[in-house]
Amino acid sequence: MFYFTTNGSAAGRDLPVGDFFCERLQTFLTPLLFFLDQLLDRRLVNTFAGLCESLIRLRSRATGLYLSELGSYLLSPAQAPAGTKRISNLLRSSKWQEQHLINYLALQAQVYAQQLQHLKKELVLLLWDESVQEKAESLQSEGLCAVRSSKAQRLLRIKKGYYEPPTRKPVHVPGLRWVGLLLAGLQQPPQLARFRWWSSRQPQFTSLAPVRLELLNWARELFGRTVLHVFDRGYASKEWLGLLLNQQDRLLLRWPSAYKLLDGQGRLKRASLFSVGRRATSSQKVWDLVGKCQVKRSLLWQRCWHVAYQDCPLTLIICRPGKAGRQPWYLLTNEKVETDKQAWQLVHAYARRWQIEQSFRFSKSELAMESCRLWFWENKMKLLQIVALVYAFLLTLLAKELQPHIQTLLRAGCHRTGKRARNTPNPLYRIRLALANLFNQLNLNNIQSSG
Known part of the structure; x- marks a missing residue:
């Protein structure tokens, strides 16, 4: 068993590697859990904390956000229906909103921006980009609109020695539109600032321009002029440039x-x-x-x-x-x-700016954001913001002061001998796999000891 000597609240105590990162997750969530405890029943708060851990433990792109699957990880496979009902009650509760999670992530991002600002020769970057969540098999879920399928574009790409695809026209499928904002420094790891989903169809109809303006005003209120806004070519227009220049926002486009x-x-x-x-x-x-x-x-x-x-x-x-x-x-x-x-x-x-592209990829493949099957828009947004919260926690593990602990975590939970795996500077995929393995082992040990 690998052990750490931790700092802070656990100073002077030796913890197994799994327990150490369980405590890191608890420390990350504690301020939010205290706030939710004022709004919700204690059982729902415990369900919220357990759901965050279950999202780390369950690794499946196809079923990662199925409530039935998460319910089995929340309690046990034998108690999956009870766990599913607990998660459903949490998401259906009208006593809390997705805005509470957005505000908590914004507070974390604001603190991180201040830390970057105090570092010498470190620009504070706010990376912008857009993506979509494809739900090709769905029809009845609220908020679905037509999105251009990047999966179909990859499948239709002509490959040498094979027949040409039936069409080269863009393929559109049901899905959600998505805007992401990520904080980063030139040398420091990124931190999630905001994920915003929107739809171009009723009853959640909006368009891209109001969403961009909403996020720009949100970023101005949160960060002021301390951040440098970094945009790709999709934002190059006279109107968007005017919005930035009129308020003297710092921009790189x-x-x-x-x-x-x-x-x-x-x-x-x-x-x-x-x-x-x-x-x-x-x-x-x-x-x-x-x-x-x-x-x-x-x-x-x-x-x-x-x-x-x-x-x-x-x-x-x-x-x-x-x-x-x-x-x-x-x-x-x-x-x-x-x-x-x-x-x-x-x-x-x-x-x-490549970090925000990686962020979308990680969220879709590793956190299974495209597998959400909830019917109602508000419940869906709550679950997706909880996933965003888990992603923000995983990004905090890339901090330089945690590198010795991360190396021990990877040796204990996801050992690899390949050169590519060892030389990856930010092995977020391996970190998530190692956490899932160790958390599952801890849960199994707890079940065996209680039995």
Whole structure:
């Protein structure tokens, strides 16, 4: 058995590895549980805490959020119907709302942003992106709308030696639309700020523009101007840029190469023409998060203006890839850029946007967010926010001060000998698997001892 000497409330006590991380989960949830205890019956509060642990223990992309499956992990397989009813009573209760969980995650994110702000040379990044949750087999669940299926797009991709697919047109299936906000630093691990689901059909009808504005106002109220908003090309528009510039929000936006800007001579031209005939001012070898390798990139930067907001000077950073055939990054920002070093810092900040892509992938594959089968919208949102809470807890385990404990956890619960597994800097998938194995073993030991 592996043991830790823990700090804080458990100072001076040696705990088994499973008990140590059980206590970490309890510490993470305690403020929220105290708040819910004022609103709910004690049994529902205990069910809430047990449900969070069950979400870690149950690893199944297909059935990870089935209440019947979670009920068997909440109590025992023999008591699965009773456990299912307890979870159902918790989600149906009108005495608490999903907003309580959103507020708790926002408080955690605000504290984390302050910690990042106190670190020297550390930008506080707020990463934005959008995704969908596909529910191809569902029809009756509230809030479902048409979403473009990325699964179908992957299946229809032409592969050498095989017949062409029947169609290349986009395939739309029932599902939910999804916006995610993630806090991160240049060197620090990410932390969840907000997950927001919405639908384009009645009775939960809304559209993307109001959802974006809602989240932008929420982020302004929570973080002020301490964060740098990082966006992909899907946010590049005159209206969205105006919303940010009018309130002097700090922004870093990937600008499409065909979109036009004003140069220093007042000429309106496409972003791709800003680098024609100009040599790069510096180059570096950077780590490609997608390809998992070192690549050489070069950059140049230039002052520019948007034709609709000529009183707001901007900087266009052009980061060229090392390999032929790849498109450069055109990064538009209102941050102060006077040296190549400052420009490279913003390039590295945009590269961190890959974390939000990984966040969606982890939530769908490892936390089984697409397997939710609840009928009513409010109950569904409550369950999804509980899953988001569990995801936020897992992200806290990536803190640097916990690395020795994480290594012991991985040796005890998810030992791997492969080079790729050992060299992964943030092995979140292995951490979740190790926790599931150890928590299941603890639960089995408790059942045997009580029997």
